[in-house]
Amino acid sequence: MRKPAPLPLQSISHLSRVVRDPERAAAFYTEVLGFTEIKRPSSFEVEGCWLIGYGISLHLIKGSPVRQRRPLNPSDDHTSFQATSLEEVERRLSDFSIPFVKANVEEHGVVVSQVFFHDLDYNMIEICNCDNLPIELLSEKCQLSRACTAPLEALQACKAGINAGMHFDKSRVHMLRHLQ
Structure with a gap:
């Protein structure tokens, strides 16, 4: 079937x-x-x-909200954002008096640093430098060098037949039309 x-x-x-x-x-x-x-x-x-x-x-x-106050746990569900400087993120969170925890993940000598904190309703947010970690597609033999900022050309080369650039551009154009 x-x-x-x-x-x-x-x-x-x-x-x-x-x-x-x-x-x-x-x-x-x-x-x-x-x-x-x-x-x-x-x-x-x-x-x-x-x-x-x-x-x-x-x-x-x-x-x-279904969430209740609880300790920060990097294994909980969260929304993650890429940052240019985690040191600056930590400094600014301290300026806002927002408690946070730090974690590191290491894979084959590549270290990804993470900072986790809650919003006002205990939704967890992660800020990381996750584009340090390469993406390795399991369905095809192709490796992208940047997880979060891979160029569209690399995506197109890895997924033949799928025009990633068109999908991205269409959604951006769609989003921009709604903002006008």
């Missing part, structure tokens, strides 16, 4: 986080992480706000 083809996906549309107070959460994400608030359709029945930054859209939805 033939396996059905995967869903015809192009890219991640957005991430969402349930928060107690969308205005307060938006202030955290804009002031601490540098996101920018964008227009949200007024037809939604639930309160919230939309933010954009770093190639993703983040939707904050008013509700009862």
Whole structure:
């Protein structure tokens, strides 16, 4: 029996986080992480706000977060961001009085450093230098040199038949049209 083809996906549309107070959460994400608030359709029945930054859209939805205060655990689910300087991240988190934990992962002599902290509703955030770690595709014999910042040409060469550049460009154009 033939396996059905995967869903015809192009890219991640957005991430969402349930928060107690969308205005307060938006202030955290804009002031601490540098996101920018964008227009949200007024037809939604639930309160919230939309933010954009770093190639993703983040939707904050008013509700009862399922998360409770708990210790920072790098093994919990989290949203991760690439940083240019983890030392600067640590300094700025300290400036904001935000507690954090650090972790390192080493693979064949390559070290990835990570900083983990919670937002105001205990959603965990990771900041890392994960593009130090090469990506090795398991389905094809191809290795990309940068995990988070691999050039589109490398992606196209590794996945023949899939135009990664077109997918990326279409989603960016789609996103930009919504911002106008």
